[in-house]
Amino acid sequence: MRTRLVERAARMLADREPVTLRALVEGTGASTMAVYTHFGGMPGLWSAVRQEGFTRLAARLAAVPRTADPVHDLVALGVAYARNALDAPELYRAMFDARADLADAPAADATFDRLVDAVARARDEGRLAATTDPRALATQYWAAGHGLVSLVVQGVLPADGLAPLATGTAVALLTAAGDDPGRCRASVQRAWAAG
Amino acid sequence: MRTRLVERAARMLADREPVTLRALVEGTGASTMAVYTHFGGMPGLWSAVRQEGFTRLAARLAAVPRTADPVHDLVALGVAYARNALDAPELYRAMFDARADLADAPAADATFDRLVDAVARARDEGRLAATTDPRALATQYWAAGHGLVSLVVQGVLPADGLAPLATGTAVALLTAAGDDPGRCRASVQRAWAAG
DNA sequence: GATTATGACATAGCAGCGCTATGTTATGGC
DNA sequence: GCCATAACATAGCGCTGCTATGTCATAATC
Incomplete structure:
Protein backbone atom coordinates (compact mmCIF):
# COMPACT_ATOMS: atom_id res chain seq x y z
CA MET A 1 0.00 0.00 0.00
CA GLY A 41 0.59 13.32 6.50
CA MET A 42 1.28 14.97 3.18
CA PRO A 43 4.78 16.22 4.09
CA GLY A 44 5.67 12.61 4.88
CA LEU A 45 4.31 11.54 1.53
CA TRP A 46 6.37 14.17 -0.26
CA SER A 47 9.41 13.00 1.63
CA ALA A 48 8.75 9.45 0.43
CA VAL A 49 8.27 10.72 -3.13
CA ARG A 50 11.62 12.50 -2.99
CA GLN A 51 13.26 9.35 -1.65
CA GLU A 52 11.73 7.49 -4.58
CA GLY A 53 13.15 10.12 -6.92
CA PHE A 54 16.63 9.69 -5.49
CA THR A 55 16.27 5.92 -5.64
CA ARG A 56 15.46 6.12 -9.35
CA LEU A 57 18.37 8.51 -9.87
CA ALA A 58 20.69 6.13 -8.02
CA ALA A 59 19.52 3.31 -10.27
CA ARG A 60 20.28 5.41 -13.34
CA LEU A 61 23.73 6.28 -12.09
CA ALA A 62 24.43 2.68 -11.13
CA ALA A 63 23.60 1.66 -14.69
CA VAL A 64 26.37 3.87 -16.06
CA PRO A 65 29.15 1.46 -17.08
CA ARG A 66 32.72 1.93 -15.99
CA THR A 67 35.06 2.32 -18.92
CA ALA A 68 38.80 2.82 -19.22
CA ASP A 69 38.32 6.59 -19.44
CA PRO A 70 37.52 8.08 -16.01
CA VAL A 71 36.69 11.50 -17.41
CA HIS A 72 34.29 9.95 -19.87
CA ASP A 73 32.63 8.09 -17.00
CA LEU A 74 32.40 11.28 -14.97
CA VAL A 75 30.60 13.04 -17.79
CA ALA A 76 28.45 9.96 -18.41
CA LEU A 77 27.18 10.36 -14.85
CA GLY A 78 26.23 13.92 -15.67
CA VAL A 79 24.44 12.83 -18.83
CA ALA A 80 22.52 10.17 -16.90
CA TYR A 81 21.65 12.80 -14.29
CA ALA A 82 20.32 15.14 -16.95
CA ARG A 83 18.35 12.44 -18.75
CA ASN A 84 16.81 11.31 -15.49
CA ALA A 85 15.71 14.85 -14.74
CA LEU A 86 14.32 15.53 -18.22
CA ASP A 87 12.47 12.21 -18.32
CA ALA A 88 10.57 13.12 -15.15
CA PRO A 89 10.86 16.87 -14.74
CA GLU A 90 8.09 17.18 -12.14
CA LEU A 91 9.72 14.52 -10.00
CA TYR A 92 13.04 16.34 -10.28
CA ARG A 93 11.38 19.57 -9.18
CA ALA A 94 9.83 17.76 -6.24
CA MET A 95 13.27 16.40 -5.26
CA PHE A 96 14.65 19.91 -5.02
CA ASP A 97 11.49 21.62 -3.93
CA ALA A 98 11.80 24.57 -1.61
CA ARG A 99 9.74 22.77 1.01
CA ALA A 100 12.02 19.74 0.94
CA ASP A 101 13.06 18.49 4.32
CA LEU A 102 16.77 18.31 5.00
CA ALA A 103 16.11 14.94 6.64
CA ASP A 104 15.94 13.57 3.10
CA ALA A 105 19.58 14.50 2.59
CA PRO A 106 21.01 10.99 3.09
CA ALA A 107 19.24 9.77 -0.05
CA ALA A 108 20.85 12.62 -1.98
CA ASP A 109 24.22 12.07 -0.38
CA ALA A 110 24.36 8.49 -1.63
CA THR A 111 24.10 9.63 -5.24
CA PHE A 112 26.51 12.48 -4.60
CA ASP A 113 29.12 10.07 -3.24
CA ARG A 114 28.98 8.26 -6.57
CA LEU A 115 30.11 11.50 -8.19
CA VAL A 116 32.84 12.11 -5.64
CA ASP A 117 34.19 8.63 -6.24
CA ALA A 118 34.27 9.22 -10.00
CA VAL A 119 36.24 12.44 -9.50
CA ALA A 120 38.65 10.74 -7.11
CA ARG A 121 39.24 8.00 -9.66
CA ALA A 122 39.98 10.50 -12.43
CA ARG A 123 42.48 12.15 -10.10
CA ASP A 124 44.06 8.90 -8.96
CA GLU A 125 44.50 7.76 -12.55
CA GLY A 126 46.35 10.96 -13.33
CA ARG A 127 43.81 12.75 -15.45
CA LEU A 128 43.28 15.47 -12.87
CA ALA A 129 45.87 17.27 -10.77
CA ALA A 130 46.97 15.43 -7.64
CA THR A 131 45.96 18.48 -5.59
CA THR A 132 42.34 18.15 -6.75
CA ASP A 133 39.83 17.94 -3.89
CA PRO A 134 37.28 15.40 -5.15
CA ARG A 135 34.52 16.65 -2.86
CA ALA A 136 34.99 20.29 -3.86
CA LEU A 137 35.17 19.59 -7.59
CA ALA A 138 32.21 17.23 -7.41
CA THR A 139 30.21 19.94 -5.67
CA GLN A 140 31.06 22.50 -8.33
CA TYR A 141 30.26 19.98 -11.03
CA TRP A 142 26.96 19.03 -9.45
CA ALA A 143 25.91 22.60 -8.68
CA ALA A 144 26.62 23.68 -12.25
CA GLY A 145 24.69 20.71 -13.62
CA HIS A 146 21.85 21.27 -11.20
CA GLY A 147 21.66 24.91 -12.21
CA LEU A 148 21.50 24.09 -15.91
CA VAL A 149 19.03 21.24 -15.47
CA SER A 150 16.83 23.30 -13.17
CA LEU A 151 16.59 26.11 -15.67
CA VAL A 152 15.81 23.69 -18.50
CA VAL A 153 13.22 21.81 -16.44
CA GLN A 154 11.62 25.13 -15.59
CA GLY A 155 11.51 26.15 -19.22
CA VAL A 156 13.84 29.12 -18.84
CA LEU A 157 16.47 27.48 -21.06
CA PRO A 158 15.54 25.40 -24.13
CA ALA A 159 16.23 21.67 -23.78
CA ASP A 160 18.29 21.52 -26.95
CA GLY A 161 20.67 24.06 -25.50
CA LEU A 162 21.55 21.88 -22.55
CA ALA A 163 24.15 19.67 -24.23
CA PRO A 164 26.45 22.42 -25.55
CA LEU A 165 26.20 24.41 -22.33
CA ALA A 166 26.85 21.37 -20.15
CA THR A 167 29.78 20.21 -22.24
CA GLY A 168 31.28 23.68 -22.14
CA THR A 169 31.00 23.88 -18.37
CA ALA A 170 32.28 20.33 -17.89
CA VAL A 171 35.33 20.97 -20.06
CA ALA A 172 36.02 24.21 -18.21
CA LEU A 173 35.83 22.60 -14.77
CA LEU A 174 37.84 19.52 -15.71
CA THR A 175 40.60 21.31 -17.59
CA ALA A 176 40.87 23.77 -14.71
CA ALA A 177 41.37 20.70 -12.53
CA GLY A 178 44.30 19.69 -14.68
CA ASP A 179 42.97 17.53 -17.50
CA ASP A 180 44.45 17.99 -20.95
CA PRO A 181 42.06 20.25 -22.92
CA GLY A 182 41.98 18.23 -26.13
CA ARG A 183 41.71 14.90 -24.39
CA CYS A 184 39.05 16.29 -22.06
CA ARG A 185 36.92 17.64 -24.87
CA ALA A 186 37.12 14.29 -26.66
CA SER A 187 36.03 12.41 -23.53
CA VAL A 188 33.19 14.82 -22.87
CA GLN A 189 31.84 14.73 -26.39
CA ARG A 190 32.06 10.96 -26.51
CA ALA A 191 30.05 10.69 -23.32
CA TRP A 192 27.32 12.97 -24.64
CA ALA A 193 27.22 11.15 -27.98
CA ALA A 194 26.80 7.82 -26.17
CA GLY A 195 24.07 9.09 -23.85
CA MET B 1 -2.03 50.14 -2.44
CA GLY B 41 -5.62 36.79 -7.85
CA MET B 42 -2.78 35.18 -5.96
CA PRO B 43 -0.83 34.06 -9.06
CA GLY B 44 -0.85 37.70 -10.16
CA LEU B 45 0.42 38.74 -6.77
CA TRP B 46 3.25 36.21 -6.94
CA SER B 47 4.10 37.48 -10.39
CA ALA B 48 4.32 41.00 -9.00
CA VAL B 49 6.48 39.76 -6.10
CA ARG B 50 8.87 38.11 -8.55
CA GLN B 51 9.01 41.31 -10.59
CA GLU B 52 9.84 43.14 -7.38
CA GLY B 53 12.58 40.60 -6.71
CA PHE B 54 14.11 41.14 -10.12
CA THR B 55 13.80 44.89 -9.71
CA ARG B 56 15.77 44.71 -6.47
CA LEU B 57 18.33 42.45 -8.13
CA ALA B 58 18.64 44.88 -11.03
CA ALA B 59 19.24 47.71 -8.54
CA ARG B 60 21.98 45.67 -6.87
CA LEU B 61 23.65 44.91 -10.17
CA ALA B 62 23.34 48.53 -11.29
CA ALA B 63 25.17 49.57 -8.12
CA VAL B 64 28.21 47.49 -9.07
CA PRO B 65 30.81 50.02 -10.20
CA ARG B 66 32.65 49.68 -13.48
CA THR B 67 36.38 49.43 -12.98
CA ALA B 68 39.30 49.07 -15.33
CA ASP B 69 39.25 45.28 -14.93
CA PRO B 70 36.36 43.72 -16.88
CA VAL B 71 36.87 40.28 -15.34
CA HIS B 72 36.78 41.79 -11.87
CA ASP B 73 33.52 43.53 -12.79
CA LEU B 74 32.08 40.30 -14.15
CA VAL B 75 32.78 38.51 -10.88
CA ALA B 76 31.55 41.51 -8.91
CA LEU B 77 28.20 41.03 -10.62
CA GLY B 78 28.19 37.44 -9.42
CA VAL B 79 29.05 38.51 -5.88
CA ALA B 80 26.22 41.05 -5.91
CA TYR B 81 23.90 38.37 -7.25
CA ALA B 82 24.86 36.01 -4.44
CA ARG B 83 24.57 38.66 -1.74
CA ASN B 84 21.17 39.68 -3.03
CA ALA B 85 19.99 36.08 -2.86
CA LEU B 86 21.41 35.39 0.60
CA ASP B 87 20.01 38.65 1.99
CA ALA B 88 16.49 37.62 0.98
CA PRO B 89 16.54 33.86 0.43
CA GLU B 90 12.77 33.42 0.44
CA LEU B 91 12.37 36.10 -2.19
CA TYR B 92 15.05 34.43 -4.29
CA ARG B 93 13.22 31.12 -4.01
CA ALA B 94 9.99 32.81 -5.06
CA MET B 95 11.76 34.30 -8.09
CA PHE B 96 12.72 30.84 -9.30
CA ASP B 97 9.75 28.98 -7.93
CA ALA B 98 8.48 26.02 -9.89
CA ARG B 99 5.14 27.72 -10.30
CA ALA B 100 6.73 30.82 -11.78
CA ASP B 101 5.10 32.08 -14.91
CA LEU B 102 7.35 32.40 -17.93
CA ALA B 103 5.58 35.67 -18.66
CA ASP B 104 7.81 37.14 -15.95
CA ALA B 105 10.85 36.36 -18.08
CA PRO B 106 11.41 39.93 -19.36
CA ALA B 107 12.24 41.09 -15.85
CA ALA B 108 14.84 38.33 -15.62
CA ASP B 109 16.13 38.99 -19.11
CA ALA B 110 16.98 42.56 -18.22
CA THR B 111 19.31 41.47 -15.44
CA PHE B 112 20.73 38.71 -17.62
CA ASP B 113 21.60 41.20 -20.36
CA ARG B 114 23.69 43.04 -17.81
CA LEU B 115 25.77 39.88 -17.47
CA VAL B 116 26.01 39.34 -21.23
CA ASP B 117 27.28 42.89 -21.66
CA ALA B 118 29.93 42.35 -19.01
CA VAL B 119 31.14 39.20 -20.77
CA ALA B 120 31.17 40.97 -24.13
CA ARG B 121 33.24 43.78 -22.65
CA ALA B 122 35.77 41.34 -21.20
CA ARG B 123 36.07 39.75 -24.63
CA ASP B 124 36.29 43.06 -26.49
CA GLU B 125 39.03 44.26 -24.17
CA GLY B 126 41.03 41.14 -24.93
CA ARG B 127 40.73 39.28 -21.65
CA LEU B 128 38.65 36.50 -23.23
CA ALA B 129 39.15 34.78 -26.58
CA ALA B 130 37.72 36.61 -29.57
CA THR B 131 35.70 33.50 -30.40
CA THR B 132 33.87 33.70 -27.08
CA ASP B 133 30.08 33.76 -27.41
CA PRO B 134 29.01 36.22 -24.68
CA ARG B 135 25.50 34.84 -24.46
CA ALA B 136 26.65 31.22 -24.13
CA LEU B 137 29.32 31.98 -21.54
CA ALA B 138 26.97 34.23 -19.59
CA THR B 139 24.43 31.42 -19.53
CA GLN B 140 26.97 28.93 -18.19
CA TYR B 141 28.17 31.47 -15.68
CA TRP B 142 24.63 32.27 -14.53
CA ALA B 143 23.49 28.64 -14.41
CA ALA B 144 26.51 27.65 -12.32
CA GLY B 145 25.93 30.56 -9.96
CA HIS B 146 22.22 29.86 -9.76
CA GLY B 147 22.93 26.22 -8.95
CA LEU B 148 25.32 27.10 -6.15
CA VAL B 149 23.13 29.84 -4.73
CA SER B 150 20.03 27.65 -4.91
CA LEU B 151 21.69 24.86 -2.98
CA VAL B 152 22.98 27.31 -0.36
CA VAL B 153 19.62 29.05 -0.04
CA GLN B 154 17.98 25.66 0.40
CA GLY B 155 20.44 24.69 3.10
CA VAL B 156 21.98 21.81 1.15
CA LEU B 157 25.34 23.57 1.00
CA PRO B 158 26.71 25.66 3.89
CA ALA B 159 26.82 29.41 3.22
CA ASP B 160 30.49 29.69 4.10
CA GLY B 161 31.33 27.22 1.36
CA LEU B 162 29.85 29.41 -1.35
CA ALA B 163 32.81 31.75 -1.87
CA PRO B 164 35.48 29.10 -2.54
CA LEU B 165 33.16 27.06 -4.74
CA ALA B 166 32.02 30.08 -6.71
CA THR B 167 35.55 31.39 -7.19
CA GLY B 168 36.69 27.97 -8.38
CA THR B 169 33.90 27.71 -10.91
CA ALA B 170 34.36 31.30 -12.08
CA VAL B 171 38.07 30.82 -12.62
CA ALA B 172 37.44 27.57 -14.50
CA LEU B 173 34.86 29.12 -16.82
CA LEU B 174 36.83 32.29 -17.47
CA THR B 175 40.21 30.64 -18.04
CA ALA B 176 38.52 28.14 -20.36
CA ALA B 177 37.24 31.20 -22.24
CA GLY B 178 40.82 32.37 -22.69
CA ASP B 179 41.69 34.51 -19.71
CA ASP B 180 45.16 34.17 -18.22
CA PRO B 181 44.87 31.85 -15.18
CA GLY B 182 46.96 33.91 -12.79
CA ARG B 183 45.43 37.20 -13.80
CA CYS B 184 41.96 35.67 -13.68
CA ARG B 185 42.41 34.29 -10.19
CA ALA B 186 43.66 37.67 -8.99
CA SER B 187 40.65 39.45 -10.48
CA VAL B 188 38.23 36.93 -9.03
CA GLN B 189 39.67 37.00 -5.54
CA ARG B 190 39.77 40.78 -5.54
CA ALA B 191 36.10 40.94 -6.48
CA TRP B 192 35.14 38.55 -3.68
CA ALA B 193 37.28 40.39 -1.17
CA ALA B 194 35.63 43.69 -2.11
CA GLY B 195 32.08 42.29 -1.98
C1' DG C 1 -9.78 -21.15 23.16
C1' DA C 2 -11.43 -16.67 24.85
C1' DT C 3 -9.61 -12.03 25.62
C1' DT C 4 -7.33 -8.14 24.77
C1' DA C 5 -4.01 -5.02 22.47
C1' DT C 6 -2.55 -3.12 18.27
C1' DG C 7 -2.44 -1.49 13.81
C1' DA C 8 -4.92 -0.36 9.44
C1' DC C 9 -8.84 1.18 7.63
C1' DA C 10 -13.37 4.14 6.86
C1' DT C 11 -16.43 8.17 7.97
C1' DA C 12 -17.52 12.79 9.28
C1' DG C 13 -16.36 17.09 10.12
C1' DC C 14 -13.04 20.79 11.37
C1' DA C 15 -10.36 25.32 10.05
C1' DG C 16 -8.08 27.28 6.54
C1' DC C 17 -7.22 28.15 1.67
C1' DG C 18 -8.14 30.82 -2.99
C1' DC C 19 -11.80 32.58 -5.24
C1' DT C 20 -16.41 34.65 -6.72
C1' DA C 21 -21.06 36.69 -6.52
C1' DT C 22 -23.15 40.53 -4.82
C1' DG C 23 -23.67 44.96 -2.58
C1' DT C 24 -21.70 49.57 -1.38
C1' DT C 25 -19.18 53.75 -2.02
C1' DA C 26 -16.27 57.37 -3.98
C1' DT C 27 -14.52 59.56 -8.07
C1' DG C 28 -14.47 61.64 -12.72
C1' DG C 29 -16.73 62.64 -17.40
C1' DC C 30 -20.74 64.38 -19.95
C1' DG D 1 -27.14 66.71 -11.80
C1' DC D 2 -26.50 62.11 -13.66
C1' DC D 3 -24.33 58.19 -14.38
C1' DA D 4 -20.36 55.09 -15.60
C1' DT D 5 -16.45 53.15 -13.56
C1' DA D 6 -13.23 51.57 -10.42
C1' DA D 7 -12.17 50.23 -5.66
C1' DC D 8 -13.69 48.48 -1.75
C1' DA D 9 -16.41 45.29 1.78
C1' DT D 10 -19.23 41.07 2.92
C1' DA D 11 -20.75 36.41 2.57
C1' DG D 12 -20.26 32.15 1.02
C1' DC D 13 -18.66 28.41 -2.27
C1' DG D 14 -15.63 24.32 -3.15
C1' DC D 15 -11.46 22.60 -2.11
C1' DT D 16 -7.37 21.69 0.81
C1' DG D 17 -4.84 19.06 4.66
C1' DC D 18 -5.92 17.23 8.82
C1' DT D 19 -8.11 15.08 13.06
C1' DA D 20 -11.55 12.85 16.10
C1' DT D 21 -13.97 8.86 16.29
C1' DG D 22 -15.58 4.28 15.18
C1' DT D 23 -14.86 -0.37 13.02
C1' DC D 24 -12.46 -4.47 12.11
C1' DA D 25 -8.91 -7.90 11.42
C1' DT D 26 -4.87 -9.78 13.22
C1' DA D 27 -1.78 -11.37 16.82
C1' DA D 28 -0.18 -11.91 21.35
C1' DT D 29 -1.43 -13.35 26.18
C1' DC D 30 -3.22 -16.12 29.89
Missing part, protein backbone atom coordinates in the same frame (compact mmCIF):
# COMPACT_ATOMS: atom_id res chain seq x y z
CA ARG A 2 2.82 2.36 0.91
CA THR A 3 4.65 1.72 -2.33
CA ARG A 4 1.43 1.91 -4.29
CA LEU A 5 0.69 5.37 -2.96
CA VAL A 6 4.21 6.60 -3.65
CA GLU A 7 4.19 5.23 -7.17
CA ARG A 8 0.78 6.73 -7.83
CA ALA A 9 2.03 10.09 -6.57
CA ALA A 10 5.01 9.85 -8.92
CA ARG A 11 2.68 8.93 -11.78
CA MET A 12 0.39 11.86 -11.04
CA LEU A 13 3.43 14.12 -10.85
CA ALA A 14 4.58 12.89 -14.25
CA ASP A 15 1.08 13.41 -15.65
CA ARG A 16 1.08 16.95 -14.27
CA GLU A 17 -2.00 16.20 -12.18
CA PRO A 18 -2.15 18.08 -8.90
CA VAL A 19 -1.19 15.65 -6.14
CA THR A 20 -3.83 16.28 -3.50
CA LEU A 21 -4.77 14.00 -0.65
CA ARG A 22 -8.16 13.01 -2.03
CA ALA A 23 -7.05 12.73 -5.64
CA LEU A 24 -4.16 10.52 -4.57
CA VAL A 25 -6.20 7.92 -2.69
CA GLU A 26 -8.97 7.89 -5.27
CA GLY A 27 -8.70 4.76 -7.37
CA THR A 28 -6.49 2.97 -4.87
CA GLY A 29 -9.54 1.86 -2.88
CA ALA A 30 -7.96 3.32 0.22
CA SER A 31 -9.29 6.25 2.17
CA THR A 32 -7.48 9.44 3.04
CA MET A 33 -6.36 7.90 6.33
CA ALA A 34 -3.96 5.59 4.51
CA VAL A 35 -1.69 8.57 3.91
CA TYR A 36 -1.64 9.30 7.64
CA THR A 37 -1.06 5.76 8.83
CA HIS A 38 1.79 5.24 6.38
CA PHE A 39 3.34 8.68 6.03
CA GLY A 40 1.97 10.73 8.90
CA ARG B 2 -0.54 47.86 -5.09
CA THR B 3 3.00 48.60 -4.00
CA ARG B 4 2.03 48.31 -0.35
CA LEU B 5 0.68 44.82 -0.88
CA VAL B 6 3.75 43.71 -2.83
CA GLU B 7 6.11 45.12 -0.23
CA ARG B 8 4.13 43.51 2.55
CA ALA B 9 4.29 40.18 0.71
CA ALA B 10 8.06 40.56 0.38
CA ARG B 11 8.31 41.40 4.07
CA MET B 12 6.24 38.38 5.04
CA LEU B 13 8.39 36.25 2.76
CA ALA B 14 11.52 37.56 4.47
CA ASP B 15 9.97 36.91 7.89
CA ARG B 16 9.13 33.36 6.81
CA GLU B 17 5.44 33.95 7.42
CA PRO B 18 3.15 32.05 5.08
CA VAL B 19 1.88 34.50 2.49
CA THR B 20 -1.85 33.76 2.38
CA LEU B 21 -4.57 35.97 1.00
CA ARG B 22 -6.12 36.80 4.35
CA ALA B 23 -2.85 37.18 6.22
CA LEU B 24 -1.57 39.49 3.51
CA VAL B 25 -4.42 41.98 3.60
CA GLU B 26 -4.65 41.90 7.40
CA GLY B 27 -3.11 45.05 8.81
CA THR B 28 -3.30 46.93 5.52
CA GLY B 29 -6.92 47.89 6.21
CA ALA B 30 -7.87 46.48 2.86
CA SER B 31 -10.06 43.45 2.28
CA THR B 32 -9.25 40.35 0.30
CA MET B 33 -10.75 41.93 -2.81
CA ALA B 34 -7.83 44.34 -3.08
CA VAL B 35 -5.65 41.46 -4.29
CA TYR B 36 -8.16 40.72 -7.05
CA THR B 37 -8.68 44.28 -8.21
CA HIS B 38 -4.95 44.93 -8.40
CA PHE B 39 -3.46 41.53 -9.30
CA GLY B 40 -6.36 39.41 -10.48
